[in-house]
Amino acid sequence: MIHRDLILPVPVLLIDDQVEASQNLSHILQNFGYPKEVLLCSPSLANAVLMVQQHLPNLVFINLQSWSKAQIDFIQNLKLFRKDTLIVAVLPSSMPKQLLQAIHLGISAYVFSDQSATGMQNQIRTILRGGSPLDSNLANEILACEQSIVAHGHSLALSKTEHEILALSGQGLPSQQVAANLNASEQLVHGYVKSIYRKIMNADDAMCCFS
Template sequence: MDQPTFNNLSESILIRLGYPDELMIYTNNLTEAEQLLQQHLPNLILIDLYLDQSKSISLIKKNNKIHPDAHIIVLLAQQETSLLFDAIQAGVQGYIFHEHTEAEILNHIKTILRGGAPIHCALAQYILSHQLNFNNTRSTTAINHPIHLTAIESDILNLILDGLSPQQIAQQIIVPLYIIEGYIKNIYQKIACL
């Protein structure tokens, strides 16, 4: 999805969610974005990781120190799971794939705004394999610290691997969806603490 198309689509979605058009600011320049973040009090930040991956990750970390309550969502390609993991480690609350439909983008943003976090099969597999790699290597480097998942968090990731959505998991174990989304958000927070 090219930037102007995504800007128009995201603007339309955010207006539907109640964000006033006059309060939305766009830039394709990360230096300018950093300046804007210092001048404004953002509620929701969308960052395209294709602009410059290392500078984008750095911007996410800086923003979390300046505006810890802002919701940060990254935009990237679906096959970029390791980059998504890096972004979660930097402190993002969610993601949107270039391949997502308008409905999927809307659902991801709604999930994030109500305190949850999105997850898909490849990310669940990546998180679980991160655990396996740690258990097999027992390295002492900071990068290889384990993610201390609870039994329910591991179960949720495995059910995502089995092809269930968070909604289906909530129905299967008979709990409200927000509880499942809360567990997923908790997994994000554990990754951010690595």
């Protein structure tokens, strides 16, 4: 099937020490139109560093379930070496604090590993359409983080619309319903979500919530 509404950056690097997980993700990407030969897999960060230098991937999926210092260092170094590379975190939905920290480090989107194949496919479709997912746990984590930041005399400089999107998403509303509530397009909502993530990424390291 041809998905004309999707953007397919290549090559793609999948970093996961679980071969089956990489295969499942690769299968989803192939269903969206990716040729198998542009999907590169690495079972380790050390090997991934070499593959980044050799193949210069434009899209990287990295499993962050173990949330190690080595993974943090990899993301930071990748953003320095390839600042325009799209980094997607793959992790369980039970890790909103780590996900928020990963966004601050420079990831652009995420896929939950503990959901159905259909759920993963839907999140990846959003990403390949140029958007970024925003689930209720992460939305509430961002709101709580901002309250703490404001209490310490700082701000994420979120707009009124961005606050509304976080509040609606925090109630568990899907992006389509958030868009309907705001009388806006779903594409515009995804644009605001990406703006929220950029503000988190550019926030001062000294702010709470990001360490």
